[in-house]
Amino acid sequence: MKFIFIILIIPFYVVAQNFPSLASLSTGQGVPGTYDATWEVNTQWLVVEPTNTLLLNYTDAYINNNCAPGAWVNPSQLPPPVNNGNWITSDDATCGNNTSGHRVFRLPLNLPSDCNGNPIASINNYILYFSGYVDNTITNVYVNGVPKNISGGSFTSGSQINFQLSGPWNSGVNFIDIVVLNYPGGGINPFGLLLVADTNQSSNSDIDNDGISDLLDLCPCQPGVAPSGCCPLAPTVIPNQSFCFGATIEDITISGQNINWYESLTSTISLPSNTPLQNGFTYYATQSALGCESERSPVQITIISPEINQTAAIQYFCQGGTVGELLPQGADIFWYSSLNSSLPLDSSNLLENNQIYFASRIIDDCESLERIEVKVYTNCEIPKGISPNGDGKNDTFDLSFLNGVELQIFNRYGMEMYSKSNYINEWNGKDFNNNTLPSGVYYYIVKKSNNEIKTGWVYLTAE
Structure with a gap:
């Protein structure tokens, strides 16, 4: 892995972005003799420099500090942060390697689309500075398959290579490919790479001005109070x-x-x-x-919050009605046997006389705040007698179940004592002048809205 420094040329005030930590990008951040978690190396020696590094096969790079002791620079003796990494090779590289040819080291780099509106794809909006050592030399550097014509470097102290990359970058995964040429020489002749950020360029940079160096800042495009330099994205x-x-x-x-x-x-x-x-x-x-x-x-x-409207608090069903005939009706109306019941009644259930039913409206599993009450009568016979004595039983001539009729009341001599249009339940045994009629038999004529005529008698028990 390598150390990388990010700089945005355009001044900005930033929002949350997730950039790779510069401190995590140096080569060989791990224990020598293990595989690098970030850097990769191509699997075969190449006789000539590749023209398309994107087509090569890659595997995890091998952390290998001690292949050329006394020849390679010792990372631990370099100043920080250059000394936070190790040399990398491939796992087939022996210290006696005498193979000549090219090997390619790759750094996958995952980038967001922009930094506070400055698009990553624009050249010079995102710049990486590198400094490092190589055995034997770098012949080219590619960014997403584009050659940058960068070469040079060596493995001895003071022969480091310094360069910068300004893109072109992609939103998402990018590939930085370092082409290393190895050529045999006298004695041991391994190949490898030690690459970090250029400390002169990056160690003190703090582009979001949050007091955390970009080398340690996981979110260099956003000021953060966390030790990582980050605030989380909005949920x-x-x-x-x-x-x-x-x-x-x-x-x-x-x-x-x-x-x-x-x-x-x-x-x-x-x-x-x-x-x-x-x-x-x-x-x-x-x-x-x-x-x-x-x-x-x-x-x-x-x-x-569904609402349900009361249609009629008392409802009559002379032909043995069902729950499905109760009013109001609708696919979102549900009827219950009690105020607190959670199990709705089936629409085919027969209605019971003198019973109260409760209805609510349910939309998207939300029930109306209150349930309406409906009292049901299924006894639809015209009364044979009334006794208006104020006891609440048979005090009036109740024809409510007929939903409004024309009524005439006659005494036994055929004299009309009472009449009313749109009659419901009003006659309490008195005549036109509000005089109480004597007990006895009275005759009625009921004319329904469809002009059907019903006649009969009712016995009045006076007060």
Whole structure:
């Protein structure tokens, strides 16, 4: 791996970006005799310099400090941060290697698309400075297959190569390929690479001015208070979410860690997790890591609170009706046998006389806040008698089940005592002049809205 320094030529004030840590990019960051976790090397010797490094096969580079003791510079004796890495070779490189040809060392580099609106793809927006040693020499450097015509370097102290790369870069994975030429000489003649950031260029750079050197800053494009130089990105949310009445902030779907919620973009007091959600409100979430709080992600809330309207509090079914005939009706209307029952009745259930049924409306699993009550009568016979004595039983001539008729009442001599259009349940044994009629038999004529005529008698028991 190598040390790399990032510099943005254009001044900026930055938002969160994830850049590779410069301190992690030097070659051979690990234990000698193991494989490098970042750097790779091509699998075959090449007689001539490759014209397309993207077509080669690569494998993990081998950390190998001691192949040429006394000849190769000792990384531990170099000044920091150059001494934070080790030499790398391939695992087929022996210290007695006398093979001539080219091998290619590769650094995969994952980059974001921009740094505060400055696109990575633009030349000179992102510059890497390198300094290092090579056995025997570098013949070229490629960025994403594009040759940069960089060459030179050696393996002895003071013969290092210094160069910079300015792209072209891609958003996402990039490949920096270092072509090394090895040629046999007298005695031991291995090949290898030791590459780090140029300390003169990068050790004191702090392009986001957060007090953390770019060599140690995991987020050089964003000022951060965390030791890593980073604040986390804003948490991932679904920007518009719907809930039933009674939902709280902890019900909101969000992806992140150490989440805090706020009522505005600028409020400083976080909301408790049991804060009831309000319809039409926007809440703002942050996540925190390493002592650093992210920017805020907004979530707009819709509270689904269905309403149900009372159609008729008393309903009559003379032909043995079913639950499905109760009013109101609709695919989102559900009927229950009690106020608190959770199991809705089947629409085919037969209605019972003198029973109360309860209805609610459910939309997207959200139920109306209250249930309406409907009392059902299935006994639809015209009364044979009334006794208006105020005891609440048979006090009136109840024809409610007929839903409004024209009624005439006659005494036994055929004299009309009472009449009313759109009659429901009003006659209580009195005549036109509100005089109480004597007990006895009275005759009625009922004319329905379809002009059907019903006649009969009713016995009046006077007070």
